[in-house]
Amino acid sequence: MKEKNGLAAERRTKTILSVVLGIICVIYVLPVLTVVLNSFKLNTFVKTDTFSLPTGEMWAGFTNFIKGMTFGNYPFWKSVFYSTFITIVSTALILLFTSMAAWYIARVDSKFCRTIYYLCVFSMVVPFQMVMYTLSKTADSIGTGSTIGNLAAMLGIRVTGPAADVALLPLNTPYGIPIVYLGFGAGLAIFMFVGFVKSIPLEIEEAAAIDGCGPIRTYFSVVFPMLRPTMISVGILEIMWVWNDYLLPYLVLDINEYRTIPIHIQYLKGSYGTVDLGATMALILLSIIPVIIFYLLCQKHIIKGVAAGAVKG
C-alpha cells in the first residue's frame, strides 16, 4: 500500500516538474516571439508597445521586410549571398585541408609535425583581439599586393590592362577570406582530427598499402570515409562560428562593398542616429529563420558536435 502511494506521489512530482519546465520553455522562446511581433509592427510602436500584438494601427504588414531588404542602400540579398558563400567555402576548406594535415601529423609524427600540432593547440587559447589588428593588416596588404601586375613587376615583367589588377590572393574579399578562416580556425579542427585519427587502427591503412594504394588513394578512399563523425562535429562548429562571426570579416572586408549578415545588422543599428527598429527586427527575423531551420533539421548532430567541441576544447 505504502509502495503504491509512493509511486503515485512520484508520478505527481514528475507531472508538476514537466509542467514547470514547460512554462520555462515558453518563457524561453518569448524573446524570439517578440522579434516576430515587432517585425510586423510600425517603427513608432516598437519602443512603446514592444510586447503587444501588432494589431490595428500598429500593423505594418510586410513593409518592414521590404524596407529592411534595401535598408542603408545595401541590398540584403547580397549579405545573404556573402554570408552563405563564406560559410560554405571556409568550412569546406577547413574540413578538407585540416583533416589531411591531421592524418599526416598523426601518422608521420616527425619533429616538424609535432611543432605544427603544438602551435595549433596553442592557437586555441589565443583570443582574437590579440591578432585582430595585425591579421587584418596582413590580409589587406596581401589582398591588395598580390595583383598579377605587382607580382609580374617583381619578376621584372610589365603587365598592363585589366588583368593586371586581378588579385591572386584576394584575402580582403569574400573570395579569399576563407583562407584566413582556414588559418585562424585550423587549431581546433587539427586538434579534434588528430585525436580521432589516433584511434583508427593502423592495420586498415597497412592493408590498403599492401593492396597497392599510394598515400593519396589511402587517404581519400580509406581514411576520409572513416573520419565522417568527426567531420560532422568539426563542420557544425565551423559553420556556427563563421556564420555568426562579426569582427573578423568586419575588419578584413571592405564593408562598403562586402557585408555579411552580422555586419549588415550591426551597421544599420550602430551607425545611424535614428534607426528603423521595425525594419531591423524584420532583418533579424530573416537572419534567424535559416538558423532555426538548420537546427531543427540536424539537431542531433549539432548538439553532439557542440558537446564534442566543448569537452575537447
Place this chain on the structure above:
Amino acid sequence: MKRKKPSSGGGLRRPIQRWGWLFLGPVTAAFALGFVWPFLQGIYLSLCKFRIIKDAQFIGLDNYIAAFQDASFMHSFWYTALFAVVSLVLINVLAFTVAYFLTQGIRGSNLYRTVFFMPNLIGGIVLGYIWSMIFDGILSHYNTSILLETKYGFWGLIILMCWQQIGYMMIIYIAGLQAVPEEMLEAARIDGASKSQTLFKVTIPNVMPSITICTFLSLTNGFKLFDQNLALTAGQPFVIQPDGSSIKTTEMLALNIYNTFYGQNSASKGVAQAKAVIFFVLVAGLGLAQLAYTRKREVQQ
C-alpha cells in the same frame, strides 16, 4: 601528443612523407599567414609606437606602462572579472538544475532540451539587438533606457548570456549526469539515502569533470565576450574623468581593446596592442589553469 614507438607507421611512413607538401602545405601556409605571423608581429608591435605598421618605432615597455595606467582599461578589467564570475555562477547553477530535472525521465524532456539549446545558435550581434529591444521596451515605461545606467547594462548582459549559454552548459551536464553509474544510485537508494543526500554525495562528485569543464568554459566565455557587449550597450553610459578622459562603464576588456585600436586617437595603437597582449596572457592563463587542474584530477582518480 603522446609519442608512439619510433617505428609507428612502419612501412607506411616513408611513402607518405613524399606527399608531405600536399598534406601539410595548405594548412601550414594558411596557419602561418592567419595566425603565426600576426601573432609574432602583434608581440613586436606591442613594444612599438606606431600609427601604421611601416613606421613602427621600438620603444620598449612604455605601452604596457601606459596600458596599466589607463583608468578605462583597469575599469574594464574589474568590470569583466565581476561579470565573468557572476555569469559563471548563475549559468552553471541554472544549467545544472535544468539538466538534473531533464534526466529524471519526465515527459517532454527532448522537446525542452531542444528549446533550451536553441538561443546558442543565434549570433552575438543579433542577440544583442533582440535584447536591447526587449529591455528598452520595458525600461521605456519608466522613462529610462539600458544605455543610461550601468546596473541595467550589467544585469541586461547577464540575462542575455544566461539565455544564450544555459542550453549549452546543460548539454554538457546532461552528458555527465547520464554517465553516472546506475548501480551507484541504486545502492544509495537501497541504503536509504534521501534524494538530496544522493544528489550531493553521489551525483555531484560523479559529474565533477563536467562541472570543471563548464566552469572554465563560462569563465573564458565571460572574459572574451565582445559581440554581445558591443550590440547591447557598446559600453554606454560613460563618465568623464577629472583629467578629461572618459570611462565607458559597461565596456568589457575586448571592447576596450577594440576601442583603443580603432577609436579617435590613432596614436594609441601601440597601447592597444599591449593591452591585447595582456588580454592574451590572461585568457591563456585561464586555459592553462584548466589544463593543469584537469590533469591533476585525472591523476588522482
